[in-house]
Amino acid sequence: MESTNLAEITPKIPKAGLELYYADGNAEAFWQYVKESTAFRSDLEEIRSEGERLLTLPIPELSYSLFSLFRTQGTRLEYERVYFERRRRLNTFALLTLLEPESKEYESALCEIVWAICGEQTWCLPAHVNGTYSLEGAIDLFSSETGFALAELNVLLGDRLPKFLRVLIADRVEERLFRPYLGGESFFWETINNNWAAVCSGSIGAAALLQIEDKARLAALLSKVQNTMLYYLNGLGDDGGCLEGLGYWNYGFGYFTYYADLLKRMSGGALNWFREPKVKRIAAFQQKSFLGKDAVANFSDTLPRSNVQIGLSCYLAELYPGEVAAPPAYLRADFREDHCSRWAPAFRNFIWRSAAVSADWDAGSFYLPDAQWMISRVQQGETVFGFAAKGGHNDEPHNHNDLGQFLLARDGEFYLADLGSGEYTRKYFGTERYSFDCNGSQGHSVPVIDGVLQSEGRAAAAKVLAVETGEEEDRISLELAAAYAGGKLSSFKRHFVWSKGGSRPRLKLEDEFAFASAPGSVTERFVTRIQPELVLMDGRQAVRLHAPGTYEQAEAGGSEVVQVLDDRLGLLIHYDSKLVEPELTSHVFRDHFGKEAAWYAVDFKVKALGLHANIEFKFQFI
CATH class of the missing domain: 1.50.10.100 (Chondroitin AC/alginate lyase)
Structure with a gap:
């Protein structure tokens, strides 16, 4: 002022x-x-x-x-x-x-x-x-x-x-x-x-x-x-x-x-x-x-x-x-x-209540250059689809180690999610902060590279390589190698292409890895609050996430889906089974209100590891 x-x-x-x-x-x-x-x-x-x-x-x-x-x-x-x-x-x-x-x-x-x-x-x-x-x-x-x-x-x-x-x-x-x-x-x-x-x-x-x-x-x-x-x-x-x-x-x-x-x-x-x-x-x-x-x-x-x-x-x-x-x-x-x-x-x-209210937010794509956030809201008929991705650094207020994290939503339901805030305790804000899944990179849709999780600190920062918002597509490319300290990683480029045309938007994710020497393991992780399942689609393997409320699960303690109520709604994750092998695991964290809440990791373990790896995933709403 x-x-x-x-x-x-x-x-x-x-x-x-x-x-x-x-x-x-x-x-x-x-x-x-x-x-x-x-x-x-x-x-x-x-x-x-x-x-x-x-x-x-x-x-x-x-x-x-x-x-x-x-x-x-x-x-x-x-x-x-x-x-x-x-x-x-x-x-x-x-x-x-x-x-x-x-x-x-x-x-x-x-x-x-x-x-x-x-x-x-x-x-x-x-x-x-x-x-x-x-x-x-x-x-x-x-x-x-x-x-x-x-x-x-x-x-x-x-x-x-x-x-x-x-x-x-x-x-x-x-x-x-x-x-x-x-x-x-x-x-x-x-x-x-x-x-x-x-x-x-x-x-x-x-x-x-x-x-x-x-x-x-x-x-x-x-x-x-x-x-x-x-x-x-x-x-x-x-x-x-x-x-x-x-x-x-x-x-x-x-x-x-x-x-x-x-x-x-x-x-x-x-x-x-x-x-x-x-x-x-x-x-x-x-x-x-x-x-x-x-x-x-x-x-x-x-x-x-x-x-x-x-x-x-x-x-x-x-x-x-x-x-x-x-x-x-x-x-x-x-x-x-x-x-x-x-x-x-x-x-x-x-x-302060006034007549200044609307039926809904307008569709739009937004890029925040200082935050390094891309957010897109797409209206297709009566359905709203959402995509968000971030760069940034790992010393942000209320920080999570989450460079390259992204979200996918449909009509207010998350298919790829962020766990958000956990229960606030002394440990949550202490030296053990990143042992909590909601804070550490293990609880985000980012890779685990050679067994290494993302590091905290200002030095763990993303570099934006390219960004574009348009009528048909939004694109953002990030260099994220600085998030993974002390390993063999030389470069990690993550490219998002959010295609907004057609009957439903779709996301293509491409990760490019370069190593100084061959790593022991690379695991691509995607986080969801929806129980995933392996399916065959047109003769190819995929992971399916059913829309919340369209399926029933087994009794408490069971893991299988016993009845699909509506097969038409959900998200498919397409991948190349020659390059990666899927593994689905369930986890629990304590949410902000102190309640235990389930989340699921959709992991893809890279099979052939050398000095370079190019892995592509396609996320298709159905």
Whole structure:
């Protein structure tokens, strides 16, 4: 953002009021409109259903035994489930109190959870408390989010909250956010290039705009926030791509936007991040990420399926008309979907909802040169096909060792998949990170060369040899030898040709290997969540992946397909049986929610090994 004198502008920032959120500051008229509008019918059903559920339950306790589990056994989910359930109560009863101002039951439930959250020993998660386990002055993602939420509720509800609770909120936000942020040493996230910078600084900045009345102090705090936002933006490419994936785009860029919106409004437009061309390019990342329905290019620690925060998406589409696409209405995220129960997006799904919605994303092919991602969405009749491939390097935020990884999807179902994010534990972010299948190259559609997996680190980087997007074909060629350290490999070129014409798109993959001396083994691996089978097609061997839901499997523990319900839908992998020998194996990993999930490796072992090998595969949708 252009250089601006905060000391001159900050004194002109008014006290926060309801006009920040509602036309003419009329909250009553807005919430009456919400209750009468068919556009919000599903939202209201979800929130009221949650309210009924939560009214029957006591507030769960954040006990010492739960807090200590991360220290003693390295697991996080036990504490976090309770922590986020408490935030779910806060969101639900806050929204219901806004919707039903006459309800004393909702108002009482809200006061109880505000009191409970203000009484927590810390708003940080155990995994984010420093090694000395000192809680004083600790600020993480969730403590900053909590402070922002409470400060905003203080503005939104005003005198509807008891004076004692209003003072308590202000005191807690001051002591847990502003005082440590403005005093003492800097936090690591102030100069980091990922979502932490945007979420922590954005939440603190937003809370400060809503609560701090001392203008000199506010200017000092905003100066720090503005500087950290530059670090966040510098971590994203000029192409607007988010290497952490769409999930973290929603998170990091979402909180950037929530802060930037309040800053723009309260400064009368004098402080406006949205004028930055790069911010506009980042805003367009979401529409490029989808591969059909809710399937997304989920490289890195991102879930394979995503809905949209409809408020954020509508806001950006209206802010950048013609350049940021309006979101499809069917992709609206359910209120209950956010397992972290974040207030800022949940509230803005109401106040930022607009008519800026579409039937679906348009088809298109996109290449992000900084990320080295190619993403293509192809519409054939009523069917949407998706292809994505990546280069990049193996020191990316939330890194996976995955150079050359690619995805194939049809109507939102993945045939070649990325496992995405596993269960977050101490080991997951420690020295054992790449022993987890979802993080190491063993769990990606890339080769194992002479028994060597891909290495982590910035030196393990792809080189783009050629790239082209066109009406009929998309092509990308990568040199990937740098990913395989210490072996006999001299060169590994991977060529993708995505043909979009005809009745169905098809992919040709060609791998060219060159070695300094003959290797002992080369295994081409393709990863799928669909149980594969060997078949004969026109007298030639192939691997078939049936469309999900078109086949039945044997009882638990069995591996054979006992009945094919529909032979017409699926994916065939064609190969030269003279050059490679297939092997199908099943595996299990723990997903992001701590559940065991199956995945399958379709391996092709190269038969004749010399100094050179050229292996070709064709992927045909049927």
